[in-house]
Amino acid sequence: MRISHYNLILAIIFYHNFNYMDYTLTEEQKMIQQAARDFAQNELLPGVIERDDAQQFPTEQVKKMGELGFLGMMVNPKYGGSGLDTVSYAIVMEELSKVDASSSVVVSVNNSLVCYGIEAYGTEEQKEKYLTKLATGEIIGAFCLSEPEAGSDATSQKTTAIDKGDYYVLNGTKNWITNGSTASVYIVIAQTDKEKGHKGINALIVEKGAEGFEIGPKENKLGIRGSDTHSLIFNDVKVPKENRIGEDGFGFKFAMKTLSGGRIGIASQALGIATGAYELAKEYSNQRKSFGTEISNHQAIAFKLADMHTQIEAARHLVYKAAWDKDKGHNFDLSGAMAKLYASKVAMDTTIEAVQIHGGNGFVKEYHVERLMRDAKITQIYEGTSEIQKIVISRGILKN
Numbered sequence: 001m002r003i004s005h006y007n008l009i010l011a012i013i014f015y016h017n018f019n020y021m022d023y024t025l026t027e028e029q030k031m032i033q034q035a036a037r038d039f040a041q042n043e044l045l046p047g048v049i050e051r052d053d054a055q056q057f058p059t060e061q062v063k064k065m066g067e068l069g070f071l072g073m074m075v076n077p078k079y080g081g082s083g084l085d086t087v088s089y090a091i092v093m094e095e096l097s098k099v100d101a102s103s104s105v106v107v108s109v110n111n112s113l114v115c116y117g118i119e120a121y122g123t124e125e126q127k128e129k130y131l132t133k134l135a136t137g138e139i140i141g142a143f144c145l146s147e148p149e150a151g152s153d154a155t156s157q158k159t160t161a162i163d164k165g166d167y168y169v170l171n172g173t174k175n176w177i178t179n180g181s182t183a184s185v186y187i188v189i190a191q192t193d194k195e196k197g198h199k200g201i202n203a204l205i206v207e208k209g210a211e212g213f214e215i216g217p218k219e220n221k222l223g224i225r226g227s228d229t230h231s232l233i234f235n236d237v238k239v240p241k242e243n244r245i246g247e248d249g250f251g252f253k254f255a256m257k258t259l260s261g262g263r264i265g266i267a268s269q270a271l272g273i274a275t276g277a278y279e280l281a282k283e284y285s286n287q288r289k290s291f292g293t294e295i296s297n298h299q300a301i302a303f304k305l306a307d308m309h310t311q312i313e314a315a316r317h318l319v320y321k322a323a324w325d326k327d328k329g330h331n332f333d334l335s336g337a338m339a340k341l342y343a344s345k346v347a348m349d350t351t352i353e354a355v356q357i358h359g360g361n362g363f364v365k366e367y368h369v370e371r372l373m374r375d376a377k378i379t380q381i382y383e384g385t386s387e388i389q390k391i392v393i394s395r396g397i398l399k400n
């Protein structure tokens with residue numbers, strides 16, 4: 001069949017509008033990047049070491065991030081959000097995470113798991129009641145999937161939500177919940193009908209203070225120590241039917257779909273941690289002297305920096321591509337998983353090298369890189385371990 005000129009032109013326009021990814025940031029994205037960078041330097045950096053030491057939640061910082069619109073970045077302005085794209089969100093996550101991953105994880109969970117989950121799949125009433133407050137940072141949310149015996153294997157959870165007509169009765173324990181004690185709204189994934197497997201699972205919105213809902217002990221963690229991680233206990237908690245997100249049995253797919261977006265947030269966090277460590281190492285190596293010259297003049301150090309920079313650039317391309325896929329309405333399960341898998345490895349490798357470049361000083365808290373190294377590890381674990389990302393990626397490529 002002969003392709004007419006007209007068809008060819010249309011195909012080119014279509015390709016450029018929908019398939020061409022331009023890595024140049026828009027003026028608006030550059031302004032958002034600068035705002036996040038300034039905020040990180042002025043508001044997150046002071047006291048970051050002390051908060052990490054004391055495992056102190058960044059309450060003031062989170063309040064200010066809410067005022068700046070960072071907690072509901074992609075939410076429609078009619079629900080109080082900033083109405084921005086996912087690329088802008090990734091940029092903000094990167095900038096905040098360069099300095100303080102304990103604060104940026106609050107942004108990630110609130111934006112991608114809680115706000116997105118309710119905006120994409122909730123009812124109008126749920127949006128009016130919860131999203132409007134979550135998007136402005138008046139309250140923050142938590143996403144509760146993991147259990148003591150079900151982390152990666154998400155369908156084998158034991159928390160039950162028994163259907164009692166107008167309400168569900170929730171029983172069970174959730175583990176490692178980010179924003180565990182500071183959240184006001186919790187999205188809880190629970191089993192309603194075990195016989196139906198993943199189709200018997202529901203996602204319920206539970207409010208703090210509900211009778212029978214208890215916040216368990218706080219975890220004493222290796223990294224992101226300022227973030228507030230708890231177990232949660234549900235003991236005959238009554239949850240009204242109108243708090244279910246989506247149709248009966250949609251809970252597992254809800255969790256999977258929401259986590260696909262969450263993985264872009266964590267990939268951006270990993271990218272930020274890596275970039276923060278790289279920038280500190282570069283600066284240090286231009287100042288520190290050994291054998292009569294700055295250590296950056298030694299090839300052993302210069303080559304490490306070259307590797308770090310290259311890996312960070314590659315990770316950034318994957319992260320922006322996943323964010324762009326989401327903005328364009330493309331499937332982002334695969335690109336989000338690839339971005340998280342790779343960026344989290346780069347975060348780990350880069351922070352270890354940054355500590356090495358700092359030598360003895362790298363082992364000391366005031367130089368920041370040891371904290372970045374500890375913070376990097378969680379990006380290979382939460383919102384799906386690296387091994388889970390490989391399951392998602394391999395299934396994605398093999399089915400095509």
Ligand code: CAA
Nearest residue numbers: 145146152154155177178198253256257333382383384388
């Ligand atoms: N979108 C839509 N549907 C999806 C989906 C997606 N991304 N992924 C899976 N599904 C659907 C499947 O199509 C299937 O439905 P059908 O039977 O109708 O086709 C159903 O869900 C079950 O899928 P699988 O058979 O693939 O399920 P599985 O048991 O093999 O598990 C898994 C798949 C990818 C391993 C999944 O269990 C998983 O992602 N596990 C990791 C969970 C995780 O990320 N936990 C992190 C905890 S949250 C957290 O860390 C938050 C925090 O506080 C920071």
